[in-house]
Amino acid sequence: MTRRYYLIHDLEKCIGCHNCLMACKDEHVDNEWPGYSLPQPRHGHKWINIHRIERGEYPLIDVKYIALLCRHCDDAPCIKAGGGAIYKRPDGIVIIDPVKAMGKKELTATCPYGMILWNEEREVPQKCTLCAHLIDQGWQKTRCVQACPTGALRLEYLTKEEMELMINEEKLEVLDPEHNTIPGVYYKNLYLYNKCFITGSVAVEIEGKTECAGGAKVILRQGQEEIAATTTDCFGDFKFDGLPGNSGRYIVEVIFAGREKNTVEFELKSSFHTGTIFLTLAPGTNYREA
Secondary structure (H helix, E strand, C coil): CCEEEEEEEECCCCCCCCHHHHHHHHHHECCCECCCECCECCCCCCCEEEEEEEEEECCEEEEEEEEEECCCCCCCHHHHHHCCCEEECCCCCEEECCCCCCCCHHHHHHCCCCCCEEECCCCEEECCCCCHHHHCCCCCCCHHHHHCCCCCEEEEEEEHHHHHHHHHHHCCECCCHHHCCCCCEEEECCHHHHCEEEEEEEEEEECCEEEECCCCEEEEEECCEEEEEEECCCCCEEEEEEECCCCEEEEEEEECCCECCEEEEEEECCCEEEEEEEECECCCCCCCCC
């Protein structure tokens, strides 16, 4: 059965170290790989670009990173427009022929993801080659995958059926699916990039002192429907993630033994912090019983 290469990026594991970018530079700057690529410019080009994502607002901000690169699409618009200057290999790797593409700056506009860059000095469009020159030498990893210290990047050589199984098991997604290009680059935990979170803290007053309410039950509702439930950690903090932005009104309901239930209602436009939710003693309950 036909196999092809897939690159997978796990946003949860990525720490934004840029080792992948530096490894790519080390491999391609000042190095020509005949048939694959001319030397990459020392400055300006990022064939793999680590984009910083910030969600939320003070005092709780979530920072993650996402790797952006050529998607090595099965239905690549750049190939259709390239007139033979861009082609897809049987293993799924899309290559810009450095000779046939010479002088064709217009090809940079054919990628809907903006991943084809113009080398002004060499007058040639360029992009990630998925280290095809190394793959053809028997390498099992690209340089970016090899340099990743956390395993956030990995290269898989799979059949379509094997990849579909992995997509379902690991909940992998493509970025910008509206382009319908059948990409060969997939993302794990993509909700950290394109979804919102709700977070907050729960506190109680004990003999005049404000204390964290660890172990409180927190329920997230939309209307009468329970969306999710969790418990606060030892600091009284809670978090619900993976929620669509601009998705309407939500209710956070907090339940804690010996305390009156408290709720917060709000409109979710982007990641939201409820602030500290204080719980008061239930009627007929004293501090020792709570």
